[in-house]
Amino acid sequence: MTATTSPATAPPPAPAPRVTRTRDKGARARAWATRAPLLPALIFLVVVTQLPFVATLVISLWDWNALYPDERAFTGLGNYDTVLGDPDLRGAVLTTAVLTATVVLVSLVLGLGLALLLDRRFAGRGLVRTMTITPFLLVPVAAALLWKHVLFNPEYGLLNGLLARFGDLFGFTAPQPDWISDMPLAAVEVALIWQWTPFMMLILLAGLQSRPPELTEAARIDGAGAWQIFVHLTLPHLRRYLELGALLGSIYIVQHFDAVFTITAGGLDTANLPYVVYQEFYQAQDYGVASAAGVLVVVGSLLIATLALRVVSSLFREEGSRS
Template sequence: MSTLAAPKAAAPPAGPPPSGGGPGGGPGPRRGGVRAWATRAPLLPALVFLIAVTQLPFAATLVISLFDWNSLSPDERAFAGFANYAEVFTDESLRESVFTTVLLTASVVIVSVVLGLLLALLLDRTFAGRGIVRTLLITPFLIVPVSAALLFKHALYNPEYGLLNGAWSWIASLFGSDSPAQPDWISDMPLTAVVAALVWQWTPFMMLILLAGLQSRPAEVMEAARLDGASSWQTFRYLTLPHLRRYLELGILLGSIYIVQNFDAVFTLTSGGLGTANLPYSIYQTFYQAHEYGLASAAGVVVVLGTIVIATFALRVVSSLFSEEVSRS
């Protein structure tokens, strides 16, 4: 019986291997690394600039905070370790500024979120002129913070020609009083005056975030609730509010990041007087008026660390929102 020999496999052609070095002739690890670096290279100048303007000054502030350094006595500079940080938490004026910062931040954020939610619910409805109303409501957030503070200080709070006292006189005249008492709003209620100015400017920001949340509600779920006979309050309580939880958290965290380090309104309206000096203003006083560089740097580091903690939670909320949108799509 004759056997058939299996054909031999053709030998590979002689010559250099395919370019690229990878399996299948594709780009190898070396070429892939070069391509990745070529893609990231245009971002390197921005990264270097970001490090130069943010991280290097913070590192210098961190070093200065470890020294007992008064610019009026530069020869007496000495290493103090963590003594400046201990003074930040034990000095009475700094403790009061920390309490004022917490109170100011909580008041502004809570009131802004509540008003922003009410305005977002209004703008979520369809009515004539909604675009114009939305544009007007966003405008306060676009004004420079110092300009907004000056507007409140002179156009509203001024006891002689401010709009608040003018409206108060007009209302009093309706009830037969020709010369009502003209309150000095900043002197009589300084912290409330600062809170009102910040709420006016930050309510549009909260409104935009919550309006985006309202417009991202699943339409089929809302329609099913209407068909089942749910009232407006039940729909809001059991569907809208749970859906807005992430957006409320994001607005609260982002608002807190800004209000914690707010300086413009306090400096412009009250110059830190009458119990309105928050921690950023106290740092300004310590650095530029008392010339205590080490103590001011330590207080600044405390503010930065607190802001980083809040920003970390904000980033987690943002990432969870993106994850929910991706899973939904």
């Protein structure tokens, strides 16, 4: 008879070969050797960015005014209720939304027009592209000072000078408006639009130059006009690039402080949330309310940044599928 071995008396499985364990240890060692040079940068990033944000988050939960250091008290979400319940602070939130939407939308439209023009071949196109992106390369404070003193000044500004010259040519007295006093929010928006239009143009120009040329040629052969090609081919292709430009521009404009501080000093209903943070922290010395407003700005920026990262990922996937 042949002896059979029951499952209960079966021999135990053989131990994993030592070679496999050695290989796993070697792979882990190589992975750590690859990550080790990045650890100092990671630690520096955590210390510089995350720890201050955690401190800001903690301070936002306290009634903390530097003018009354002995009266600190834990308030929980009371500072956030102050930020969202104060009419002036709610006005700053509305101003931030209006400023961001106006600058981003107008910059996208103008950037699209410039991108369509610079996508064509003509003599000196490289020089024109370089000159077009110059406003975006300026320091924001320098650009704001340029608009405030060189263009908007009611006495010696270029805009009023051009109006006066135009009036002299046609025999009438041209108006000499005080641009910043008469239209303060529009003055800030124009300065930001001038600086951010080149950025939008660069993104959309990159999108235009990634179009498959054979699709446009096939559409022309089929009798499609320029407007039909733009509506049915160009705009659908640029959708992701338009979204990317809108999201990146929104991240910056939501946090923008320079133009508001330089041109209007937050007056005439132009104070946005970053300026409110500055006012509450440096002028009112109310660290709790300032930190709560700062946290709201960071949360809004993170939400927009998350959408921007998704758009960038989808762009990379589309480019990878084409290649």
